[in-house]
Amino acid sequence: MEGSEATRARLASRPPALGGRGLHGVFTRYLDHGSRQRAWLRGTLGSATALVGVASQVGDSDMERGLLRMSGPRLQAAMFGALLLATWVDFLQLADAVLRQCPAYSVEKLYADLLRVQSLMTPTLADLASGDSERVEVAATAMPGLMGELTREFDTIHQGARAAMENGAKLMVAAQVVETLTMISTMKLSLPRLPPAGPATLGVGFVMNSGGVMVGSRIVVSAEWVEMMRRLVQAGVLSVPAVSAAIRIHGGQVMMAQAHQDLPKGVRDALGDSPEVRGMQVTGRAGAGMSDAPKHHVLPKEHREWFEARGFKGDMDIDQFCVRLERAHHEAIHGGGNWRLGRIWPGEWNRMVMEALLEAEVEVGRQLTRNEVLNIAASRMKRYDIPMKFTTGSAR
Numbered sequence: 001m002e003g004s005e006a007t008r009a010r011l012a013s014r015p016p017a018l019g020g021r022g023l024h025g026v027f028t029r030y031l032d033h034g035s036r037q038r039a040w041l042r043g044t045l046g047s048a049t050a051l052v053g054v055a056s057q058v059g060d061s062d063m064e065r066g067l068l069r070m071s072g073p074r075l076q077a078a079m080f081g082a083l084l085l086a087t088w089v090d091f092l093q094l095a096d097a098v099l100r101q102c103p104a105y106s107v108e109k110l111y112a113d114l115l116r117v118q119s120l121m122t123p124t125l126a127d128l129a130s131g132d133s134e135r136v137e138v139a140a141t142a143m144p145g146l147m148g149e150l151t152r153e154f155d156t157i158h159q160g161a162r163a164a165m166e167n168g169a170k171l172m173v174a175a176q177v178v179e180t181l182t183m184i185s186t187m188k189l190s191l192p193r194l195p196p197a198g199p200a201t202l203g204v205g206f207v208m209n210s211g212g213v214m215v216g217s218r219i220v221v222s223a224e225w226v227e228m229m230r231r232l233v234q235a236g237v238l239s240v241p242a243v244s245a246a247i248r249i250h251g252g253q254v255m256m257a258q259a260h261q262d263l264p265k266g267v268r269d270a271l272g273d274s275p276e277v278r279g280m281q282v283t284g285r286a287g288a289g290m291s292d293a294p295k296h297h298v299l300p301k302e303h304r305e306w307f308e309a310r311g312f313k314g315d316m317d318i319d320q321f322c323v324r325l326e327r328a329h330h331e332a333i334h335g336g337g338n339w340r341l342g343r344i345w346p347g348e349w350n351r352m353v354m355e356a357l358l359e360a361e362v363e364v365g366r367q368l369t370r371n372e373v374l375n376i377a378a379s380r381m382k383r384y385d386i387p388m389k390f391t392t393g394s395a396r
Contacts, residue, residue, distance in 0.1 A: 021099040048074035063378035066388030072237040073133040104164040140242040295322040295393045300350040311370035322393030
């Protein structure tokens with residue numbers, strides 16, 4: 001992200017070339033688009049960091065893992081958002097080179113080209129920035145296809161610049177245009193240095209030859225990165241489909257169709273070809289049959305203000321602490337299908353958990369801290385067999 005922002009800032013500060021062509025005027029909106037991406041990415045990473053910090057302070061180990069899993073969608077959003085930011089900066093560098101080196105290429109056409117690329121990215125960026133775990137998951141698994149489209153768009157602009165220069169009886173060819181680019185990946189993957197007039201590097205690992213054909217299908221991420229992904233998958237922080245998409249992108253396999261029934265062999269090998277990994281399918285929560293399961297607020301909604309007074313705001317809002325339960329299980333912990341009658345039962349979830357929290361406050365003689373509330377909630381969740389796999393619930 002820092003590398004992408006440094007490159008974007010450098011492009012923004014460059015004075016126009018002779019003839020007044022450069023990334024200024026109407027093209028400023030595209031520079032600003034990169035800046036806005038960086039802003040939400042910073043917020044997402046800050047949110048994930050805050051959750052990890054809280055997790056490290058919670059005494060209950062199961063609640064700690066639950067909080068770490070809450071950071072997963074944010075980490076996935078940041079991982080793929082940073083990839084799109086790097087790719088957008090690559091397009092900005094290409095546009096800057098075309099404006100300065102290819103006067104025969106229409107400014108209006110280049111503006112429309114970038115607008116088309118931006119429109120391709122916008123829906124995925126909106127899903128990643130939404131904070132909704134299911135939308136993030138869908139966007140992440142669809143990223144290889146999107147990056148394939150962006151690669152083709154990059155080649156279209158590249159070839160268009162070459163044709164414009166040749167039609168204008170200029171000596172410059174597209175290979176020389178590419179040499180003017182400084183495609184620096186924010187992920188700094190271990191791709192070989194490209195020779196002069198070689199293929200252009202797009203985003204974090206795309207290598208495209210002059211004919212627009214994708215090359216380089218090996219995995220180019222480091223062993224440390226793969227090991228971290230494996231550990232996060234095993235802990236339930238990141239999903240296998242998202243990591244599968246990331247490895248396919250880094251390996252330059254965005255145009256390769258994969259069967260939905262199984263993970264690519266390279267992904268299985270990278271994550272450790274264990275029975276657990278072999279049994280995982282590329283599917284989201286809907287595919288797992290949980291999309292219609294009711295969401296249960298672990299911290300009762302009717303006591304929202306009580307929890308807010310004890311630190312449950314922002315990233316730690318009580319709406320973040322929901323779990324999906326089978327309908328029968330959900331009704332059982334609330335005393336049956338009729339919630340009003342259920343509240344008569346002393347063991348009804350909302351009544352029981354609030355009594356435990358209020359009794360704890362009386363015992364310590366002060367307001368409970370946020371971590372103390374979470375530890376008490378964790379003990380009650382174990383008693384009621386409620387999994388600590390949190391998802392975002394309905395807002396206020």
